[in-house]
Amino acid sequence: MAEAVAVRPLIETRGVRREFVLDGGERVLALDGVDIEVHDKEFVCLLGPSGCGKSTWLRLVAGLDEPTTGEILYKGEPVKGPGRERGMVFQEYSLLPWRTVAENVALGPEFNGAGKRERREMAMDYLARVGLEKFADAKPHELSGGMRQRAAIARALANDPEVLLMDEPFGALDAHTRVLLQKELLRIWELDRKTVVFVTHSVDEALFLADRIVVMTAHPGHVLEDIRVKFERPRHRSVAGYGEMTERIFALLESGEQEN
Numbered sequence: 374m375a376e377a378v379a380v381r382p383l384i385e386t387r388g389v390r391r392e393f394v395l396d397g398g399e400r401v402l403a404l405d406g407v408d409i410e411v412h413d414k415e416f417v418c419l420l421g422p423s424g425c426g427k428s429t430w431l432r433l434v435a436g437l438d439e440p441t442t443g444e445i446l447y448k449g450e451p452v453k454g455p456g457r458e459r460g461m462v463f464q465e466y467s468l469l470p471w472r473t474v475a476e477n478v479a480l481g482p483e484f485n486g487a488g489k490r491e492r493r494e495m496a497m498d499y500l501a502r503v504g505l506e507k508f509a510d511a512k513p514h515e516l517s518g519g520m521r522q523r524a525a526i527a528r529a530l531a532n533d534p535e536v537l538l539m540d541e542p543f544g545a546l547d548a549h550t551r552v553l554l555q556k557e558l559l560r561i562w563e564l565d566r567k568t569v570v571f572v573t574h575s576v577d578e579a580l581f582l583a584d585r586i587v588v589m590t591a592h593p594g595h596v597l598e599d600i601r602v603k604f605e606r607p608r609h610r611s612v613a614g615y616g617e618m619t620e621r622i623f624a625l626l627e628s629g630e631q632e633n
């Protein structure tokens with residue numbers, strides 16, 4: 374009989390501590406003793422209240438910051454800086470205002486030396502995936518918030534990253550657009566099967582999206598629980614056990630508040 378082979382996680386953070394020293398000399402312990410693993414093709418949500426260090430953790434994995442102590446590993450190798458294989462999507466749409474939507478999406482391929490025609494084709498392909506082909510030649514200010522965030526996702530995808538690191542990407546959108554984009558993101562994820570790490574403070578959003586929810590709490594930021602979500606997709610709130618799971622996560626978050 375074949376032996377079970379332990380598969381190495383794509384992302385591993387071990388004993389991660391990140392302390393910030395504020396201008397006045399005060400120290401803020403944003404993360405302490407954080408061990409999180411993310412496996413290839415998983416959709417993981419980091420869920421927790423404001424200030425529990427979700428963005429800090431994501432920035433460490435993106436290579437935009439370094440831990441005070443602890444290890445950040447990608448495919449078993451220490452993260453030393455940003456890399457194409459780890460694409461970041463921020464809450465603010467972060468599109469360059471002087472470039473058209475297509476030119477924004479083609480930014481990564483342009484850095485990688487793709488020619489004009491190839492860039493256009495790639496941009497149109499990725500814009501089609503997020504339903505924005507018609508706005509290829511518009512400027513970002515001509516788009517709604519939801520459309521700008523779609524463009525930002527297309528731009529991240531155009532780099533063909535292995536993992537999408539998404540920092541509350543839908544936080545600034547109205548409820549309806551948010552639900553639409555959640556569905557679109559799942560559709561893209563199911564097609565491409567990228568690994569996704571998605572930061573949110575919405576229990577509802579995490580339960581709709583994730584294979585696993587890493588529940589965090591603050592002061593200092595640490596992991597309370599790592600929950601596997603087994604509901605079939607597409608998910609409906611009316612499915613058996615959904616309400617209980619929601620209650621359980623809210624209770625966890627409340628227990629985290631009381632800890633502090």
Ligand SMILES: Nc1ncnc2c1ncn2[C@@H]1O[C@H](COP(=O)(O)OP(=O)(O)OP(=O)(O)O)[C@@H](O)[C@H]1O
Nearest residue numbers: 393395401403422423424425426427428429430574
């Ligand atoms: N560059 C920085 N300098 C000083 N303190 C920082 C810095 N970045 C984060 N912090 C502090 O670290 C803690 C965690 O912040 P972080 O933004 O990671 O939390 P978060 O869970 O993502 O919050 P939110 O959901 O509000 O974005 C906070 O107390 C924050 O003030």
